[in-house]
Amino acid sequence: xxxxxxxxxxxxxxxxxxxxxxxxxxxxxxxxxxxxxxxxxxxxxxxxxxxxxxxxxxxxxxxxxxxxxxxxxxxxxxxxxxxxxxxxxxxxxxxxxxxxxxxxxxxxxxxxxxxxxxxxxxxxxxxxxxxxx
Numbered sequence: 001x002x003x004x005x006x007x008x009x010x011x012x013x014x015x016x017x018x019x020x021x022x023x024x025x026x027x028x029x030x031x032x033x034x035x036x037x038x039x040x041x042x043x044x045x046x047x048x049x050x051x052x053x054x055x056x057x058x059x060x061x062x063x064x065x066x067x068x069x070x071x072x073x074x075x076x077x078x079x080x081x082x083x084x085x086x087x088x089x090x091x092x093x094x095x096x097x098x099x100x101x102x103x104x105x106x107x108x109x110x111x112x113x114x115x116x117x118x119x120x121x122x123x124x125x126x127x128x129x130x131x132x133x
Contacts, residue, residue: 001031002027002028002031002032002040002043002044005024005027005028006024006028006043006044006047008024009021009024009025009028009047009051012024014054015054015055018051018054018055019055021047021050021051022048022051022052022055024047025044025045025046025047025048025051026044026048027044028040028041028043028044028047029041029044029045029048030044032044038071038074038075039075039080041067041071042068042071042072042075042080045064045067045068045071046068046083048060048064049061049064049065049068049087052064053090058094061091062091065087065088065091068083068084068087069084069087072084077115078111078112078114078115078117079115079117081111081115082108082109082111082112082115082117082120083108084108085104085105085107085108085111086104086105086108086120088100088104089101089102089103089104089105089107089108092104108120109121
């Protein structure tokens with residue numbers, strides 16, 4: 001069921017359906033947490049990070065990033081760990097810390113390369129490119 005919800009969240013990408021995507025993320029996280037399924041919990045938190053960011057709820061984004069980070073560190077697989085520096089780099093860039101954003105983007109790419117993640121090579125590209133001080 002969680003993978004069907006995740007597919008729906010992917011199909012509804014973009015800010016027009018942000019509230020539904022937040023709810024879908026919750027519908028993935030809550031039963032996954034109850035079942036002790038870290039992999040599915042990570043998936044739900046990742047959807048919530050993106051949707052909450054689109055909704056402009058930065059405090060909730062930070063809570064989701066913290067929950068994701070805690071699970072990713074326990075899960076320990078590069079396939080999910082690369083999101084940790086990616087999210088941290090996003091927040092650094094939002095706060096104007098371009099140097100940290102670049103460093104964290106490099107870290108995300110390096111961890112993602114260990115996992116063979118194409119997404120990491122794309123998303124971990126320098127988010128601050130073109131914003132040189």
